[in-house]
């Protein structure tokens with residue numbers, strides 16, 4: 001991978017691994033007021049319920065699996081689960097969290113080539129880190145992983161998410177700061193659901209996408 005921002009992005013998530021979950025569980029510096037926390041948790045439930053209703057069964061591929069916040073759900077329904085991430089540090093936390101059989105793969109998604117055997121491809125909070133220049137290529141990877149009729153489910157940051165963690169740094173970029181003050185510039189794109197769905201139709205994917213009721217997340221699935 002030659003793009004320096006994508007390298008920095010991988011370095012950022014490797015360094016963030018031990019504190020990543022604080023954001024999801026709204027702990028420490030991500031703590032919210034009781035009211036804001038209730039809205040966040042309602043949105044988390046909305047996505048988790050939608051994923052359950054989607055029935056991620058059969059052979060499931062999880063891209064950018066991270067610390068296992070979604071792997072722990074997918075492992076319950078998948079007959080086979082392959083979880084890919086560039087960061088060994090992150091996958092070590094995933095392995096420690098998730099009970100059940102998961103095949104872990106350390107790989108850079110901008111170079112990795114799956115075999116076309118999966119019933120479902122899932123990615124959480126990953127698409128927003130795919131730059132425009134790699135967008136179509138990423139969706140070709142998704143297509144190449146799926147068997148005919150295979151399905152996709154994604155969750156990501158909502159376009160209007162007010163509880164987000166970065167500082168806009170121009171264009172697709174955002175500045176992120178770790179708890180110890182180290183700073184990284186990464187790619188972060190917040191897609192309005194209609195805009196993303198239209199873009200994906202042009203690439204041959206028909207996904208029903210929407211924002212959660214409180215606007216924190218964009219989510220949905222299709223084929």
Ligand SMILES: C[S@@+](CC[C@H](N)C(=O)[O-])C[C@H]1O[C@@H](n2cnc3c(N)ncnc32)[C@H](O)[C@@H]1O
Pocket residue numbers: 006009010013014063064065066067068069070084085086087090107108109110123124125126
């Ligand atoms: C925002 S986190 C999402 C983690 C998990 N899916 C979740 O929702 O909690 C992004 C993940 O992408 C991984 N990542 C970053 N660049 C990558 C790359 N080029 N190839 C594969 N994974 C990458 C990071 O290590 C990190 O685990």
